[in-house]
Amino acid sequence: MSSLHSHPDDKAIIKVDQNSIPEVLPIIPLNDQVAFPTLNMSLAVASHSSSVIESAMKDNRMIGIVSVKEKTETVPLPGQMYDTGTVARILYMTRATDNAVLLVVHGLERFRIARWIPDNRFLKAAIILSPEHIEDGIEIDALHRSVRDLTQELFSMSLNVPNEAIDGLSRIKDPLHLAYVAAAHSEIDLEKRQALLEEDSLRNKLNELVEILLREKEILSIGKKIKSDARNEMDKSQRSYYLRQQLKAIKKELGELDENESEPDDLRQRIEEANLTDEVRKQALSELERLDEMSPQAAEYSMVKTYLDWLLDLPWNHTSEDQTDIEMARNVLDEDHFGLQDVKERIVEYLAVRNLLAIRDGIHQNVTSRAKTEAATGVILCFAGPPGVGKTSLGQSIARSMGREFTRMSLGGVRDEAEIRGHRRTYIGAMPGRIIQAIKRAGTRNPVFMFDEVDKVGMDWRGDPSSALLEVLDPAQNSTFRDHYLDVDFDLSDVIFIATANQLDTIPAPLRDRMEIITLDGYTELEKIQIAKRHLIQRQLASHGLNESDVTFMDDAIRKLIGDYTREAGVRQLERLIGAICRKSIVKLTTKTWEHVMITPEQVADYLKKEKFESELSETIEVPGISTGLAVTSVGGDILLENLP
Ligand SMILES: Nc1ncnc2c1ncn2[C@@H]1O[C@H](COP(=O)(O)OP(=O)(O)OP(=O)(O)O)[C@@H](O)[C@H]1O
Ligand SMILES: [Mg+2]
Known part of the structure; x- marks a missing residue:
């Protein structure tokens, strides 16, 4: 173990008379290092060589130092050491705890080993001094300056060189000393170092050093650049992060954390x-x-x-448990809707088949069995019929009967595929498409999902929304539905899709092909009366905070409402009128302290004023030559009567 002490100053160089150097010297082998003339060096000498030191200390304190070619822990053989070394004087000596000796030596002169002298105590050799060949002139001056500047630069780039040492370099006048200072401090391997020592010509030494130092400088600055690049990269993100964390801490301290x-x-x-x-x-x-x-x-x-x-x-993993009791499902459907026996029966079948397949395949259905389910249940149910016949509310009932959430999206006027699938996030104000929005509203990933008004889906240059719908409805594809905005897959395969339409002929053919159409016709007057009595009146009373003992509707009154005030296939307008009558009754009940309102046909006329439609029966006069026409409309049918001039 050894380390170098340079004396970056000419004054420290010890000059001795060459004649005072003995011809035979005790030799110290040095691992990993080269001792140079003109330099101080501290070294630890292994215990096996400590007798060398003792003998030298008694004598003139001079030793020869040679480097070992390959590091060894034992006493090296002559062939394992270099022939050229440095005569050194021991300046200082102390013993370390492990019996090794610590020395500070000063390099005096270069020598070559002439011959090893056998000695059983330590290594000993006859030496020949071989002083370097010192040229001078402008070239040496220039080289001297280059080496000095480069060394100075390198020293200042490395952190562990004190400033005095850097300044000291400029005071070195002796080019040989400078060469050895530079050689001792540059990052080169032992062989090169030894080669620098062995080089006879000062000029060659300096030339060699310029090359070495330039290379080292290059390496250092590249290393620095790599480090600073990495730091910059880190800085940008880390800095803002740390600053923000600090800001947060300060704000917290001030009680201003929002x-x-x-x-x-x-x-x-x-x-x-x-x-x-x-x-x-x-x-x-x-x-x-x-x-x-x-x-x-x-x-x-x-x-x-x-x-x-x-x-x-989004409900990525939130599922509701299915209610699988078919009788209960039937009850729910009956509770919500009057009549519609065929439709309800079809729904019950649909649910029963689903249940059976679900049980067969275990609770966790895989994709293929899902496809089977779809196939067996007759794909997607689509309720078709005029407005107000209960298509949407049937969907709600299905959800209720299965114990699932209900969610719907209306396709009326949807022309843009992006409305269904969302816009990519690069758009300003981008949002997920309506499907994902509806799923979010449902709150579970297996709701009953109603596509309302599929017959009104449009198509133009912004893309074809129906193709997006097809993908959603296809059990082979919808387990990996990808919304443009979310840009991750959402599994729609557990969703039950239902559609509604008023007309069938405007539904895009491929879409219609995927669906099983269930037609709901308009209601007859008798059915409407039953629906009103069993459902609409109760519902309207309840929503107006009334109960049956407050307001009673007579059958004739309902009939009058249906016949004279509404003309529709469904019951929506009828329900609205019942609501209106409820409100008028509330006024009566509260202002005139009535306890009970009985709705008679006269009462209806009183509340609702003029009839909207005249009963067709009043048009019984037949005018010769003019026939009465029948028309089919989207709300059912109508009679076309003659308009007499
Ligand atoms: N058979 C029925 N029994 C009880 N209520 C019914 C029945 N048919 C319809 N209704 C009621 O009539 C109202 C209108 O029904 P709904 O909104 O489902 O009509 P729709 O067929 O979806 O019409 P649209 O085509 O205009 O969307 C709802 O309140 C619904 O409960
Ligand atoms: Mg509807």
């Missing part, structure tokens, strides 16, 4: 708790990382935040 500063932390917690699929979790965390690095004031911040809110609000 809500959204802690947002990323809240979001992190929500991500942990949200039970996300792996893909989504990864996506959410990477977005959160971006958010962490942004200032809450940045425009993009709220975009990323909104996106994360969407991700976290």
Whole structure:
């Protein structure tokens, strides 16, 4: 073990008379290092060589130092050492605890080993001094300056060289001393170092050094650049992060921390708790990382935040348990709707088949069995019929009878595929498409999903929404539905899709092909009366805070409402009128302290004023030559009567 002490000053160089150097010297082998003339060096001498030191100390304190070619722990053989070494004087000696000897020596002169002298105590050799060949002239001056400048530069680039040493370099006048200082301090291997020592010509030494030093400088500056590049890269993100954390701490201290500063932390917690699929979790965390690095004031911040809110609000893994009791399902359907026996029966069959297949395949159906389910249940149910006949409300009933959530999206006027699938996030104000929005409203990933008014879906240059619908309805594809905004797959395969339409001929053919059409015709007067008595009146009373003992409708009154005030296939207008009558009754009940209102046909006329439609029966006069026409309309039918001039 050894280390070099340079004396970056000419004054420290010890000059001795060459004649005072003995011809035979004790030799110290040196691992890993080369001792140079003119330099101080501290070294630890292994215990096996400590007798050399003792003998030298008694004598003139001079030793010869040669380097060992390959490091060894034992006493090296002559062939294992270099022939050229440095005569050195011991300046200082002390014993270390492990019996090794610590020395500070000063290099005096270069020598070559002439012959090894056998001695059983230590290595000993006859030496020949071989002083370097010292040229002078302008070239040496120039080389001297180059080496000095380069060494100075290198010293200042490395952290562990004190400033005095750097300054000292400029005071070195002796080019040989400078060459050895530079050689001792540059990062070169032992062989090169030894070669520098062995080189006879000063000029060659200096030339060699310029090359070595330039190379080293290059390496150092590249290393620096790599480091600073890496730091810059880190700085940009880390700096803003640390600053923001500090700001947060300061604000907290001042009691000024506002809500959204802690947002990323809240979001992190929500991500942990949200039970996300792996893909989504990864996506959410990477977005959160971006958010962490942004200032809450940045425009993009709220975009990323909104996106994360969407991700976290979706029911990725939230399923509701199916109610599988068919009798109960039938009861629910009956409770909600009067009549419609065929339709209800078809729905019950649909549910029964689903249940059976679900039981056969176990609770966790795989994709193929789902496809089977779809096939067996007759694809997607589509209720078709005039307005107000209960298509939408049947969908709600199905959901209720199965114990699932209900959600719907209306396709009326949807012309743009992006409305269904969402816009990519690069658009300003981008949002998920309506399907994902509806799923979010449902709150579970297996709701009953109603596509209302599929017959009104449009098509233009912005793309064909029906093709997106087809994908959604296809059990082979909808387990990996990808909304443009979310950009992660959402599994729609557990959703039950139902559609409604007023007309069939405007539904795009491929779409219609996927659906089983169930037609709901208009109701007859008798049916409407029953629906009113069993459902509409109760519902309207309840929603107006009344009960049956407050207001009673006579059958004739209902009939009058149907005949004279409405003309529709369904019962929507009828329900609305019943609502109107309820409100008028409330006025009566509260202002005139009535206890009970009986709705008679006269009462209806009183409340609703003029009849909207005249009964067709009043048109019984037949005018010769003019026939009465029948028309089919979207609300049922009508009679075309002659208009007499
Ligand atoms: N058979 C029925 N029994 C009880 N209520 C009914 C029946 N048919 C319709 N209704 C009621 O009539 C109202 C209108 O029905 P709904 O909104 O489902 O009509 P729709 O067929 O979807 O019409 P649209 O085509 O205009 O969307 C609802 O309140 C519904 O409960
Ligand atoms: Mg509807």
